[in-house]
Amino acid sequence: MTTATLTDAILEFPDNRLLIDLCGEYDRNLTDIETRTGVQILRRGNQLAIHGLPEAQAEATEVLRALYERLEHGREVGRGEIDRHFRMAEEEAGNDDQLEMFSGGEVEIKTRKKLVEPRTEAQKAYVRALFAKELAFGIGPAGTGKTYLAVAVGVNMLINGQVDKIILSRPAVEAGEKLGYLPGDMKEKVDPYMQPLYDALNDFLPGKQLARMIEEKTVEIAPLAFMRGRTLSNAFVVLDEAQNATSMQMKMFLTRLGEGSRMVITGDRTQIDLPRGVPSGLADAERLLSHIPDIAFNYFTAKDVVRHPLVAKIIEAYEAEA
Template identity: 75%
Template sequence: MGLSALTPPKSQDAVHETLLEFHDNRLLIDLCGEFDRNLAQIEHKLEVQIVRRGNMLSVMGTGSARGRAAAVLQELYSKLEAGRDVEPGDIDGMITLGNAEVEKGLPGDQIEMFRGSDVEIKTRKKLVEPRTPGQKAYVQNLFNHELAFGIGPAGTGKTYLAVAVGVNMLINGHVDKMILSRPAVEAGERLGFLPGTQDEKVDPYMQPLFDALNDFMPAKQVAKMREEKTIEIAPLAFMRGRTLSRAFVVLDEAQNATTMQMKMFLTRLGEGSRMVITGDRSQVDLPRGVPSGLRDAERVLAGIQKVSFNYFTSKDVVRHPLVAAIIEAYEADEAQ
């Protein structure tokens, strides 16, 4: 792997040190990050101290934190050796997955053997990895179930990961087309009648799906596939009357679908297809008194074994750390 670890003898209740030796100084520079920002991020998250000594990093800390920090550094270095970039989100994700191992009771001396997620999604432009245990379970269910629900707050990767899995299945020939949909419901604002063609009218509602798709495939390829109808992005209302065979279908913002719309959508499932329904029950934009089809689907389909439900919390947020704090604050306020 291009590195080795040397751990000095341990003494009771002392601050221990782990020495990591890296044999490629260029990769070590990338590992540390500009102005050692990657090291600073690990130090802050795990409450350790990391000092560079030539081609070695000294990790100092107490308890399992030192082992976890060393494991994160080793995994990041492995990513660099494989020719992949290291982003701040990768570091947060590895630390979160490591925290989950600690919560399971894994001893501190075994945390050093921890590795990042073994679940990967290959797309045209990038390799996507789940960054939390909740995301990992969700991705596994997306591959293993014909109908999967992802329910939770904003920023937890529900739609992003679903689109990534869809792109993976499309380019590998497991499905013939991708269909991305969401209800065309205004988020508390009256926008009036939009000018332009049908596509120009609905594109503003579909923009989050465009953003996710363009993250995984070149823009020209996306445009060509849309022309050929290999990729469709359309409002939920356009699904009526269709049977979707050998397609990967994503319904985003499902909390804004009515009960009848949800039933209509679910019954579009055809042979060889996969469906993913994502939504946030705390952000319903339906008119007052109109029940959410997502809530009804949870209740009605709960007993069907071939349907998977994954629930996310603020711990799964992979956007700016402040987003998780905002979600927790609103949840606490609603609980009062």
């Protein structure tokens, strides 16, 4: 079939204000959909004309209708939501056996500042595990949302009264024994290593509220070494960059789990910064605990990367070389 014989599919949208949001600034949303489907989309008043092959027209039509429905329900539509829709559709088409597993409806996380929705099936299963299990692992490459989603779930549980506090921790491996030589007090020395955790919290909580929570110890951000000797009760606890915890540190951290608490351990086995010959506590925990049914292990791959598309390609290139 040649382009000249194709018939446009016409979609009509009753609310012109929502149509403007659907198209995006400078029609950026339409451009993204055109790129993903290979169609051409033209706006005519309150209509969108979709030009292309029938299969591509059908795909673009489905996306546009789904996004418009989001807008009707008061939800935002942007590049992230478009990416999420295509990822979900591709994974469902490529793995029909998993559809029943994920047939429980939409998965979403409500925080003070935004509604967070998983963009891939692996992220969706991970979020469900975080709500369902007292101890969960998220293992995979950078940019797959392991820590981001864990912090979002923690904020959700805090504002809903399911936990009394959030505790976020990381091994300060890069500082090591040289920590004492850095200027400032202990907080100023370790804060640079904790910054990704602050960034995630700032996405979900208003600045003044977050500052007050940190001052009142409702939210704690501390190096892994500070967890020794504590029992963490009624808390949502996240250990980030767990591949850089030693076996003894990992055992110490896992045994801090107290009554009414949830614990999440995230890490990337390809980014171990421990000294040569020192085994990773994440690998040991995976080996020793994977048979325990009450513990969830969730795995991510390059296709779950939700940062810049180039990040996934970079990860795949390094994995191919390994």
